[in-house]
Amino acid sequence: MRPAPHPLSRFLVLTALLTALPAAAGxxxxxxxxxxxxxxxxxxxxxxxxDGAPTGGVxxxxxxxxxxxLVFGNITKKLSFFIDTDQPNFGKxxxxxxxxxxxxxxxxxxxxxxxxxxxxFILAPLSHHALQGAIALQTVDYHSDIIRYPLGVGKVWRxxxxxxxxxxxxxxxxxxxxxxxxxxxxxxxxxxxxxDLPRVVGTVRYNVWGREYDQFLRGxxxxxxxxxxxxxxxxxxxxxxxxxxxxxxxxxxxxxxxxDIPIGDNQEFVFxxxxxxxxxxFDNVRSGTGFFVELGYRIGIVEPVFSxxxxxxxxxxxxxxxxxxxxxxWFQKHTFNLKTEVAVSRVGDIAHTxxxxxxxxxxxxxx
Numbered sequence: 001m002r003p004a005p006h007p008l009s010r011f012l013v014l015t016a017l018l019t020a021l022p023a024a025a026g027x028x029x030x031x032x033x034x035x036x037x038x039x040x041x042x043x044x045x046x047x048x049x050x051d052g053a054p055t056g057g058v059x060x061x062x063x064x065x066x067x068x069x070l071v072f073g074n075i076t077k078k079l080s081f082f083i084d085t086d087q088p089n090f091g092k093x094x095x096x097x098x099x100x101x102x103x104x105x106x107x108x109x110x111x112x113x114x115x116x117x118x119x120x121f122i123l124a125p126l127s128h129h130a131l132q133g134a135i136a137l138q139t140v141d142y143h144s145d146i147i148r149y150p151l152g153v154g155k156v157w158r159x160x161x162x163x164x165x166x167x168x169x170x171x172x173x174x175x176x177x178x179x180x181x182x183x184x185x186x187x188x189x190x191x192x193x194x195x196d197l198p199r200v201v202g203t204v205r206y207n208v209w210g211r212e213y214d215q216f217l218r219g220x221x222x223x224x225x226x227x228x229x230x231x232x233x234x235x236x237x238x239x240x241x242x243x244x245x246x247x248x249x250x251x252x253x254x255x256x257x258x259x260d261i262p263i264g265d266n267q268e269f270v271f272x273x274x275x276x277x278x279x280x281x282f283d284n285v286r287s288g289t290g291f292f293v294e295l296g297y298r299i300g301i302v303e304p305v306f307s308x309x310x311x312x313x314x315x316x317x318x319x320x321x322x323x324x325x326x327x328x329x330w331f332q333k334h335t336f337n338l339k340t341e342v343a344v345s346r347v348g349d350i351a352h353t354x355x356x357x358x359x360x361x362x363x364x365x366x367x
Contacts, residue, residue, distance in 0.1 A: 026367070033077045041068040041084075041135055042365045050357040063091035065141070065362060066134060068103065078110040082215065086156075104158060114213075115166030121158050123216070124149070125165070125174035125203045126233040127254035129274045129292070130157060133216030135366050138270055138296050138328070139307050140339045145320055146290030146311050148278045150241055150250045153180055159199065172211065172229070175202040181240035181250065190242040199240070203233035203254070212258075220260065220270050220296065220303075222333050227260040241280045248281035268303075270296040288313035290320070296328070303328040305341070317349040337364045 026038035043065035052059020067090055072082040086103040090096065106120035125131060130147060153159060161178035180199025185191045205212075210227035212218070221227060235252035242248075256274040263269055275291040290311035296303050304327055311320040326341030343358045 034073070034075055036073040037071070039070040040365070040367055041066055041070065043067075043134075043362055045360060045362045048359040061092060063089060063093075065089060068134075079107070080110075081107045088156075101155070103156060108215075112166070116164070118163045118165065119161070121154075121160055122163050122176055122178065123158055124154070124178065124201045124235065125163065125176055126201055126235050126252060127203060127274045127276070128205070128217055128229075128231055128256040128258050128272065129219075130233075130254070131174075131203075131217045132219055133214070135364075136216070136218035136220065136334050138219030138272070138294055138303075139305060139324065140326065140341050140360050140362050143274070143292040143307070143309050145322070146276055146292060146309055148276070148280075148286040148288075148290075149235070149252070150181055150237075150280060151286070153199070153240075154178070159201075161198070167211065170207045172205040172207060172231075173203070176200070180237040186242055188242075190247060192242050192247060193238065193240050195238070197238050199235070199237040199250075201233070201235045203231055205229045205231040210260075217258075219272065219294070220268070220298070222268065222298075222330075223260050224262050226262065227258070229258050231256045231258075241284060243281040243283050245281060245283045248284070249279070251277075251279040253277040266300050268296075268298040270294070270298070282314050285313060285315045285318045287315070288318065298328075298330065301330045303330065305339075307341075319346075319348065319350045321346050321350050334364070335366055338362070339364070 028036040030036055045063055045065040047061045049059040049061065065088065067087045068084050070084040074080045083105045084103045085100065087098055087100040090098055102121060104121055104123065106118045106122055108116045108118040110116050123131060129143060147157065149157065159178035159180065161176055163174060163176035165174040178199045178201060181193050183193040183196030206229060208228040210223070210225055212227070212229070233254040235250070237250045239247045240250040254274060254276050257272070259271040261269045272294040273291060277289050278287050280287045288311055290309065292307060292309040294305070294307045296305040307324045309320060309322040313319055322343055322345040324341045324343045326339065329338040331337055338361065340361045343360070345356045346353050347356070
């Protein structure tokens with residue numbers, strides 16, 4: 001009996017068939033308003049890790065940070081959908097048995113001008129950074145060390161449910177009702193979410209200059225018009241967390257600012273900062289306050305970038321401090337680029353722990 005094909009093999013065959021179609025960048029016009037888009041995102045990555053080798057020397061690792069197939073489009077002017085898959089960290093540390101899964105799956109209906117209701121597997125709308133797409137990050141990757149949703153909720157910041165998003169004058173808003181932590185009695189006798197209540201997540205932004213109309217926001221826009229916005233968000237679910245001290249509500253608060261300004265001839269300054277407060281029980285290592293900042297100045301295709309992260313945990317010796325200088329080469333903007341960074345970090349008791357250093361180079365192909 002022949003073994004079943006590996007999911008990646010099926011993915012590559014499907015990708016080859018779809019990209020062979022005579023359509024520019026995978027865009028297929030099916031009718032007057034019906035459009036199907038088929039795209040591929042690849043992130044080949046190389047890392048050099050201090051003390052990463054068995055002998056204590058520098059460790060090396062080559063892998064695919066992301067392998068995504070994106071299928072999205074419009075059925076009518078008002079009805080659209082978005083589906084993508086992922087098989088992240090394929091080959092990292094020699095592991096080729098990583099899961100292949102659905103990353104996003106949403107259907108959206110525009111029931112009023114620039115106002116949509118969406119249903120499916122939705123990116124939780126907490127902050128600007130949490131809503132960014134991997135295709136359009138300014139840095140090599142997300143600041144995921146300070147994004148601390150409750151363990152076991154959804155997958156990769158997504159959750160099942162419904163959402164309304166839209167615009168009202170200078171304001172942008174998103175509000176979602178999601179599954180969150182399912183009601184369950186644990187083996188230790190504790191019961192989380194005994195009434196099986198849903199999770200509520202929302203964000204509102206004030207746009208001083210420009211607007212971000214994308215379903216997935218960007219870290220850099222290559223814009224010729226200034227963009228400035230401020231946002232706040234919240235995430236709540238009743239009695240969703242169990243710790244040794246009892247059952248706790250899951251609460252998250254966020255605030256952020258995003259600035260993208262064109263300067264002179266083909267130059268751009270980008271600044272972003274997000275602050276998060278995670279409250280999941282005073283004895284939970286995921287509770288605490290964290291923030292990050294990103295600074296970038298693009299001159300043509302060259303962009304020096306600097307970012308930093310800090311997390312102050314409620315449990316002692318669970319802090320984090322990271323500095324990440326880097327350099328981006330935007331050969332074809334988000335279609336084809338190279339991002340590099342050196343992450344210098346301390347985790348735990350910041351004053352006394354050892355310093356970790358990781359150098360990363362990542363190619364991006366999105367087509």
